[in-house]
Amino acid sequence: MLSAKVSAALNKQIEMEGASSQYYLAMASWAETQGLNGVSAFLFTHTDEERMHMLKLLRFVNERGGHGIVPALKQPPVTFKSVKSVFEEILKHEMKVTSEINNLVEITLKEKDYTTHNFLQWYVSEQIEEEALARQIVDKLKLIGDDKSGLYFFDRDLEAMAKVESAKESNAGKK
Numbered sequence: 001m002l003s004a005k006v007s008a009a010l011n012k013q014i015e016m017e018g019a020s021s022q023y024y025l026a027m028a029s030w031a032e033t034q035g036l037n038g039v040s041a042f043l044f045t046h047t048d049e050e051r052m053h054m055l056k057l058l059r060f061v062n063e064r065g066g067h068g069i070v071p072a073l074k075q076p077p078v079t080f081k082s083v084k085s086v087f088e089e090i091l092k093h094e095m096k097v098t099s100e101i102n103n104l105v106e107i108t109l110k111e112k113d114y115t116t117h118n119f120l121q122w123y124v125s126e127q128i129e130e131e132a133l134a135r136q137i138v139d140k141l142k143l144i145g146d147d148k149s150g151l152y153f154f155d156r157d158l159e160a161m162a163k164v165e166s167a168k169e170s171n172a173g174k175k
Contacts, residue, residue: 006116007066009107010057015071016100017054021047023093026076027086038159039083045162053123060119083151084141091134098127 002010028043058068080086101123108117137158144150 002061002064002066002116003111003113006108006111006113007061009104010061010066010116011069011071013100013104014054014057014061014068015073016097017050017057018071018073019076020093020097021050021054022073023076024050024090026078027080027090030078030080031083031086036083036155038155038157038162039086041162042158042165043086045165053126060116064116083154084138087134087137087141091131091138094127094130094134098131101127 024043024047028040028047031043032040058070061068080089101120105117105120105124108114108120140154144154
């Protein structure tokens with residue numbers, strides 16, 4: 001059984017994961033309208049991933065006797081300055097998510113809720129990967145600078161990466 005404090009904290013994280021999905025969806029839509037099919041495909045994949053994170057939390061709360069709340073989400077931005085600014089925002093956002101996950105882990109330890117603590121270790125590991133990927137992409141965009149041909153190849157690389165990620169998710173769903 002979840003304590004009221006842990007349940008409230010998990011529902012706050014459900015909202016953050018839902019907002020992340022919406023944020024990345026807005027970025028994907030913007031990128032698609034800019035002719036950046038690779039960036040768009042990559043972000044659409046991450047939109048789905050963030051939604052999966054939200055659903056995983058929601059179902060966990062329900063399974064533990066709480067009530068997972070489907071949050072009302074705020075309208076994310078509609079336009080973005082550049083591809084580089086999009087990924088800088090993603091890195092900043094993922095660092096915020098990591099901080100919130102860490103706060104959630106701390107709450108579970110204070111509440112002596114070791115089951116939820118154990119469950120959250122998947123999110124801790126996931127955030128290490130999310131931050132590293134965002135940092136790597138920002139670093140590549142810094143190298144490219146204002147070179148349009150570099151952006152073209154970057155976009156193509158992200159499209160290939162999105163196809164690989166999509167195939168992995170499809171295969172994972174078959175197991």
